[in-house]
Amino acid sequence: MKYSYKFKRQCVELYRQGKWPETPKDITEKNFHNTIRVWVRIEDKCDPEALRHKNQRKTWSAEEKYELVAKVLAGVH
Template identity: 70%
Template sequence: MKYSYEYQRNCVELYRQEKWPETPEGAKVKCFHNTIRTWVRIEDACGTEALQHQNQNKIWTTEEKYELVAKILAGASVNATAIAAGIATGLLYQWVRCYRIMEGYQGLVAQRKGRPPKEASMKEKIEPAELTPSEREEMIRLRAENERLRAEIAVVKKRIALREERFAAQLKAKKLHSSKNCVTKGIS
């Protein structure tokens, strides 16, 4: 359930006066009280503006995610770290899980969201980076080496093909020769 900023501020003020506001309809008392306690901790950690609803979700960089995950791995409390950062604990648990299961830092890299495009024209076109002179020289050298290796392989394939042709011709000649011998022996 979403609550307005003013309502949250009133609930926090009543909590600080050691009073509980009236529980809204459809909410359980225990859950609502826990929510108020969370609001108080968020306000203490991040200020009163943290209770305001943001129009857009913040996009966290990989470095920011890593800093929060590093705090957790160092032994900090997940709840305290999440409240200080102004995010949900579930999101922080998810980042820690991705860091542990995937390849560490690479697990925190933002992945493309949504369904992949069907048409090739809709896919993102990646522009290759400019090559340094040493990379360009190495590429030229590797291309020349590839051409040399292709030529060697072609020569080897030709030799194998010629050897197989000779062998096939020899077998054919033997069969023909042996069949002639059989025919001549059978006639005499």
Template identity: 65%
Template sequence: ICTLFTGQTSKEGIFMRYSYEFKRKCVEMYYQGLYPDTPEGIGSTEFHRTIREWVRIEEACGPEALKHKGQNKVWSPEDKYALVVRVLAGESYTAVALSVGISKGMLYQWVRKYKIYGYNGLISKPKGRKSKDPDMKKIGTRAPKKLNESEYEELIRLRAENEVIKKEIALREEKEAAQLKAKKQRSSNNSVKKDTH
């Protein structure tokens, strides 16, 4: 479940993709205190940072996580929203992105769109140019309909709020229990003092 996008922009602005075997080799070398030669078109600092990220992914999710999966997955608005909520509830972009195998940048875009446009900002726009002929409709492609704030979105938001409330209640109960314990301690200390007089 934890694959991470590994494309890096080269000097020419082309995306570089690394094979699973190459990533595994880099991670193994890293554990031996080594780095492989930096590929052409990318700075060594950037490349070394990418390798450290692969190491973190593998440690968190296992070696399978380094295979290209998350980046090519089609994310539904509900899936995106579930991740946005985790960020809004206080989880870091890095932790959330690593947990599902997407780049931090992609997650950042979703959160930004959600903050500006709400749930509708998470609906993917159909790709390609609009047809000049209004009667020409592509077969099998339908533009996603605009949604009002869905019940699903509301449910996830309520769940996130519920978690926050639960934590607050637990902290309050802990505090009250500690105060009660201290109070009992004081009263038992006072009764001991009275008995000794």
């Protein structure tokens, strides 16, 4: 299940205040609490921006597509 950046930040802030947010349906309370603890550790080690979703959509130019296909056909990739 994916959670928004805003929701993750709210959960981390509540955790730091010693409170737990309401557990969403479709997940057990134990797993949700563990997930929040992971978010807290990520934020502590990196920064709050590390909780954002990464952009998975890459726009390929024609040259990049050709280069990738050429590598596959050559057996390099």
